[in-house]
Amino acid sequence: MENVKKVVGVIGGLGPMATVYFLEYVINLTDAKKDQDHIDMVITNHATTYDRTEYIIGKSKNNPVDTLIQDAKKLEASGADFIVIACNTAHYFYNEIQENVNIPIVSILEETVEHIKSKGLNKAGILATHGTISSKIYQNICKEKSLDYEILDEDNQNSLMDIIYNQVKKGKKVDIKEFYNLVNSIKNRDCDCVILGCTELSIIKNDNNLDDEFYIDSLDVLARKTIEKCGKKIRYYVQ
Template sequence: METNKTVGVIGGLGPMATVYFYDMIVRLTDAKSDQEHIDMIITNRATTPDRTNYIIGKSPNSPVEVLIKDAKKLEQYGTDFLVITCNTAHYFYGQIAGSVNIPVINIIEETVKYAKQKGHKKLGILATTGNIQTKLYQNMCEKYDIDYLVLDNEKQDHIMDIIYKDIKSGKSADMDKFNSVIKHLKENNCDGAILGCTELSILKNDNDLDNEFYIDSLEVLARKTINSCGKTAK
């Protein structure tokens, strides 16, 4: 008898990114009927403390206990592996993965591996300040021998405004700010930009950005999830 794999999704980090991830999985799965789609259990723990605020010392509230609790609950539900729909939360990846006996897919590693496979030589890293300060993408680029560029403080503030003041606040992204950052990346010989925050994946979708220059971490994770369930991605 065929056994279908069930994926556990640690979500709510933010809620709209989790909705978008679920939507993407459904749209990208090559399925002709309901039964050919993926079995998923999603926690949408929107009250999880902010990852960046904790990492950069703005808040004493660590999200790690909440993340581990949800990981364990998803494992108890009988999921076969876990995904975390937040790049910055991967600062706690080791603790989360170590708390369960099922695999946890690493969005940072999968995104950089994908960029390497696509032949990218130098990547601009667009992510939260918490992600940048903890060098999640920088370290992974070094592991896979890819050059990278990190933004200066002013441009990093632009990206944080887009993530927090625009998208997390339910508004449209300020594309003038975004495009000025992209211009800077291209002027510095970047042949790709990692959208290393799930809110930036929403920006890509809303503005129909191309797949050649923009490497969407959430889409990479969605495709990896589909394949890990033994299904084919469109």
């Protein structure tokens, strides 16, 4: 753990509720007894950023990268020592964003896969948006880290997108039975865990008290890493 006090810059708004959950995770997981024990954060909540998945899969010509770079530069100028992005799919643009700032950006993808490896697990099911899956950004890191993985078949992937975009993002009640059905479809392929590789899925986990051992919440992993990089202690840690 680093002992130097640092400021984290958060690229948020992708979507807005997931950003709120990330901030709650950081606050609730920080071992703090007074206001001054908490982490200093600078946050952008740029909800009007173009949709990442629509651009990646070719449904939109509106590239969100300029906005993401602009926000990263604002965070750097505001005194952030490092940046986190509260969106998995946005990591498709990770290299372009990193090239435009002089402070490090923590990868939610790498931290999540490293966390799984540290638990001694061998195979993960990846639940994520079309953009994340089609770009293979999670799959590539799994290969780099020698972690076996599975992805959903086309029908279940479409069902997951419906849950993410037409239920969670719209603030509607999630069809949890349908969610469990698609989870079971990938769990049955000998997966030790499932990566919640979309921050909207973190909302589902939190709202439904899903098992911490099987459901690997990328937003939770990022929050814990953020606390550590800021030189603070984690209130508790579930192995």
